[in-house]
Amino acid sequence: MLLYTGYIFIILSGILLIFIFLKRRRKSNQLKAKRQYQEVLRKASLGMGRIKELKHLLKLTVHVVTRAVKVDYCSVYVWHEDSGRFVLRAVKSIDPQIQFQNGLLADSSLIEHIKGTHNPVYIGSSEFKKHDDYALKLIKDLQLVPAVAVLPCFIDQQLIAVIGLGNKLNRTKYSHDDLMMFSILANQIGLAIENAQFYEKTRMIQEQLIRAEKMATIGTMVDGISHQMKNRLHAMGFITGDALDVLRTKKWGDTPVDMKNFIDEMEYSLVRLQDNIKRGGELTEGLLKYSRKNTENYEHIELKKLLETSLEMLKFKIKLDTVQIRTLWHEANPKIYGNYTQLQEVFFNVMDNAYDAMMQRKNFLNEEGFSPKIEIETSFKDEETHIFFRDNGMGVRKEHARQLFTPFFTTKLSSSKKGTGLGLFVIRQIIERNHKGHVNFSSIYCAGSEMEIVLPVSFPSEILPGV
Amino acid sequence: MAKLLVVDDESDIREFAKRFFGRRGVDVVTAHDGRSALDAIISHRPDLVMLDIQMEGMDGISALEELRTSGDLTKVIMVTGNESPDIIEAANRNNIQAYIHKPLVLEELEKVVLRELNR
Ligand SMILES: Nc1ncnc2c1ncn2[C@@H]1O[C@H](COP(=O)(O)OP(=O)(O)OP(=O)(O)O)[C@@H](O)[C@H]1O
Ligand SMILES: [Mg+2]
Numbered sequence: 001m002l003l004y005t006g007y008i009f010i011i012l013s014g015i016l017l018i019f020i021f022l023k024r025r026r027k028s029n030q031l032k033a034k035r036q037y038q039e040v041l042r043k044a045s046l047g048m049g050r051i052k053e054l055k056h057l058l059k060l061t062v063h064v065v066t067r068a069v070k071v072d073y074c075s076v077y078v079w080h081e082d083s084g085r086f087v088l089r090a091v092k093s094i095d096p097q098i099q100f101q102n103g104l105l106a107d108s109s110l111i112e113h114i115k116g117t118h119n120p121v122y123i124g125s126s127e128f129k130k131h132d133d134y135a136l137k138l139i140k141d142l143q144l145v146p147a148v149a150v151l152p153c154f155i156d157q158q159l160i161a162v163i164g165l166g167n168k169l170n171r172t173k174y175s176h177d178d179l180m181m182f183s184i185l186a187n188q189i190g191l192a193i194e195n196a197q198f199y200e201k202t203r204m205i206q207e208q209l210i211r212a213e214k215m216a217t218i219g220t221m222v223d224g225i226s227h228q229m230k231n232r233l234h235a236m237g238f239i240t241g242d243a244l245d246v247l248r249t250k251k252w253g254d255t256p257v258d259m260k261n262f263i264d265e266m267e268y269s270l271v272r273l274q275d276n277i278k279r280g281g282e283l284t285e286g287l288l289k290y291s292r293k294n295t296e297n298y299e300h301i302e303l304k305k306l307l308e309t310s311l312e313m314l315k316f317k318i319k320l321d322t323v324q325i326r327t328l329w330h331e332a333n334p335k336i337y338g339n340y341t342q343l344q345e346v347f348f349n350v351m352d353n354a355y356d357a358m359m360q361r362k363n364f365l366n367e368e369g370f371s372p373k374i375e376i377e378t379s380f381k382d383e384e385t386h387i388f389f390r391d392n393g394m395g396v397r398k399e400h401a402r403q404l405f406t407p408f409f410t411t412k413l414s415s416s417k418k419g420t421g422l423g424l425f426v427i428r429q430i431i432e433r434n435h436k437g438h439v440n441f442s443s444i445y446c447a448g449s450e451m452e453i454v455l456p457v458s459f460p461s462e463i464l465p466g467v
Numbered sequence: 468m469a470k471l472l473v474v475d476d477e478s479d480i481r482e483f484a485k486r487f488f489g490r491r492g493v494d495v496v497t498a499h500d501g502r503s504a505l506d507a508i509i510s511h512r513p514d515l516v517m518l519d520i521q522m523e524g525m526d527g528i529s530a531l532e533e534l535r536t537s538g539d540l541t542k543v544i545m546v547t548g549n550e551s552p553d554i555i556e557a558a559n560r561n562n563i564q565a566y567i568h569k570p571l572v573l574e575e576l577e578k579v580v581l582r583e584l585n586r
Contacts, residue, residue, distance in 0.1 A: 227521065230548045233570035235479040241573025242483045249490060274572060281570040 038181055040068040045188035054078075054196040058090035061189055065163070066092045069178075072166030075100050075147065078193060079160050081397065082411050083364040084445070086111065086162055093166070101145055104162065109134075110141035114152045115159055120179045120186070122149040149174055151182045153190025161193050208408055208420055215420075226284040233284070237277045244270045300335045301343070303378055303385060310347035318355045328377040334385045336455045342430045349423040350389050350451050356412065356419075357393025357449060364394065365446065380457075389451040396443040404441060431455070469584040470494045472513035474504040474530070475546070476522040484517070487573060493584065501525025505533060508541055515583050516543045517567075517576075520550055520558075528557050535561045542583055546571070 044064040051057040058076045065074040073093035077086035085103040093100075104111055114121060122128075123142055128135050142150065147164030154160070163186055168174070174182075247267050252260060307327075314320060336343075351374070358372035375390040396404065403409045405424045412419030424441070431437045436456055443449035471493050473484040481497040488495045496511045498504040502525045508516065520527040531543060544565040545558050558566075565579050 227548055230569045231477060234546075234548075235477055235483075237570035238480055238483045238487075238573060241571075241576075242487045245487055245490065245573065277570050278572060281568075 040064065041181070041185050044068070045185055045192070048189060048192035049195055051192065052196055052199040054193065054200055055089070057192055057196050061163070061192075062090045062092040065165070065185075066094075069165070070169040072169065073098060073100075073164075074166065075145070075164040076189075077104050077162050077164070079158075081400075082360065082394075082413070084397065094169075098146065100164075104145065108141055109137040110145075110150065111159070111162070113138055114150065114162065118152065118154060120149060120151045120182055122174055122179055124148070124173045125179075149179070149182070151186035153186045153193065155190050155194050160190055160197075163189065204413065205408055208410075212420060212422060222287060226288040229284045230281060233277050233281050237274065237281075240270055240273050240277060244274070297341075298337060298339050300337055301340055302333065303336055303387070304329055304333050306336075306340065306343055307347060307376065307378075307387075310344045310351070314348055314351050318352065320355075322372065323355065323358065324371060324373045326373065326375045328375065330378045330380050332380055334378070334380040334457060336385050336457060338435050338455060342434060346427050346430050346453070347389075349427050350453075353423055354389060354391035354393060354449070354451075357395065358391055360394040361392070361446070383457050385455045385457055387453045387455070389453075390448065391450075392448040395445040395447050395449050397445050401443065405439075427453075468492065468494045469515075470496065470511060470513040471580065471584070472496050472498060472504065472507055472511060472516045474498045474501070474507075474516060474522070474527065475519040476500055476524070477519075480519075487577075488580065491577075491581070493580075499524075501527060501530030501533075504530050508534065508539065513541065515564075515580060516541055517546060517580065518543050519546045520554065521548055528554060531558065531561050531563070544579060544583065 041064065044060070048057055048060065051060065058078070061076055062074040065071070072095060073091065075091040075093075076089050078089045079085075080087040080103075083103065085105050087103045088100055091100050110121065121138065121142065123139060128139060142148070145164050146166075148167050149165040151163040151165070152159055153162065165182075244267065247263055247270070252263060255263070311320065311325070354374050355372075358374075361367075362370055362372065370392075373392050375388070377388040377390070379386045379388075400409075400411065405428050406421075407425040408421040409424075410419035410421030428439050431439050431453055438452075438454040440452040440454070441449065442452075469492075471484075471488055473481055473495060474497070475481055475484075476499050478499075481499070485495040485497065496507055496513060498507045500522045504516065504518065504525075507513070518527045518531060527545065531545075534541065534543075540562070543563045544567060545563050546567045546569060547555070548569050555566075564583050567576055567579065
């Protein structure tokens with residue numbers, strides 16, 4: 001009996017030993033794996049700082065994270081000023097069916113929570129066990145992304161990106177250590193993103209400078225080119241006219257009918273050609289007028305006519321028929337004193353901006369029943385003419401308000417419609433320096449903007465306008 | 468026979484002006500710049516000059532000014548591209564018959580030229 005008990009004891013302690021041994025081994029394996037992925041992440045994050053192209057960097061990020069941490073999916077959302085949200089820039093997922101949200105709004109519970117705590121959010125952490133309203137809201141936001149954990153990338157207290165993670169492939173939970181490690185990684189990624197963004201911005205500013213320079217060169221060339229064009233058109237007109245004349249002055253009396261038809265067709269073509277030459281001439285003339293900086297040419301201008309011709313020109317650039325334009329003319333139809341071409345350019349730029357802002361709102365806010373509207377109002381008081389342009393576009397974020405008139409400041413960064421950031425700067429130069437007027441711009445984000453232009457009705461004679 | 472002097476630095480213009488007005492029984496002589504125009508005015512004594520403004524060599528305005536200072540009152544019609552107001556101003560001061568804007572419609576030029584030649 002005693003012997004039996006002894007055996008059982010030995011067997012049991014053997015099993016126990018084996019069990020302990022196996023457990024130890026599993027733990028050390030786990031530790032090893034962890035060390036391994038931490039090492040991969042560490043190395044990767046070191047290399048990231050060197051990547052200058054944002055797209056490339058983000059792709060690498062999601063790739064490395066999914067591989068090293070072994071998760072279902074990983075997504076990166078980068079802050080996008082223009083639309084006021086974190087926009088999905090890169091994602092990698094084992095399950096192709098998962099639909100990721102395109103953007104996370106700045107005022108969502110999730111983002112506000114992250115901004116408040118500066119810490120990663122993990123659905124399995126203890127704070128989510130409470131199931132209070134706050135936790136439920138966060139869980140809902142996480143499920144929407146979707147993400148099991150979200151890591152913030154902060155630079156100087158600014159949340160510039162967030163990284164969403166799925167479940168671990170081995171279905172274990174994220175440990176506290178994991179999350180701490182991720183925090184560090186996320187901030188490394190944040191630095192790399194900032195770095196890449198900085199490079200991109202510098203490159204863009206350089207491009208803009210070159211473009212502005214090019215525009216200036218083209219401007220000076222336009223004069224010569226349009227003169228040349230005119231001479232060519234002139235010669236063409238001469239030759240066409242002469243050919244027509246030959247056809248018309250010859251007596252075709254007893255010519256066969258089909259020959260006569262042929263002559264008629266030739267004549268018809270030549271007349272049409274002549275028409276086109278004339279129109280080409282008008283176009284080059286317009287170009288020439290526009291390019292000439294006849295700054296000396298200040299005159300009394302009928303405001304209404306000026307605005308109408310500016311709208312006419314604008315039609316070449318944008319689809320104005322998608323916009324409702326309401327005009328409220330002051331019944332006195334005040335005249336202003338100024339340079340026609342320059343003021344045309346001002347109104348052109350103002351309307352151009354309004355149009356962009358409205359299209360932005362249309363595309364980003366996706367509101368049902370939004371219809372772009374511009375209101376132009378003129379009024380007259382104290383020897384000054386006020387012109388208001390109101391649009392219901394995207395408006396300007398508060399933090400940008402002070403920079404708008406700085407040369408090269410632009411929020412239009414997408415490749416499809418890159419801005420030069422010179423529009424408002426030029427407006428201010430023309431109105432305030434050349435016309436001794438004022439420019440006031442006010443805006444409410446996501447609601448619309450108002451541009452007020454004030455022009456003196458007559459110029460003090462001793463102040464001569466500069467270039 | 469009425470005589471027309473066509474002054475233009477474009478040979479196409481000279482050639483086709485000659486053909487066109489030739490068919491109307493106008494004797495057309497040509498010059499390619501302001502200087503040769505002044506010479507041609509003296510040697511050919513045309514009834515009318517069709518004068519381009521922008522030309523290689525001596526331009527139309529200088530030729531016109533020189534012509535008028537010398538006391539010559541030959542009729543002149545100017546052909547303008549899109550000259551600035553002060554150039555137009557200078558032409559006006561020097562007693563010209565008409566302006567023709569580039570690019571022209573030949574029929575319009577014909578009207579002006581024949582009107583001036585028949586005066
Ligand atoms: N009506 C408006 N509504 C909203 N934002 C505006 C408006 N007008 C200007 N802005 C803001 O001001 C910035 C600077 O405008 P500006 O006209 O100087 O340059 P741009 O429009 O970006 O470039 P470009 O004029 O070359 O197209 C714009 O990028 C935009 O953010
Ligand atoms: Mg603009």
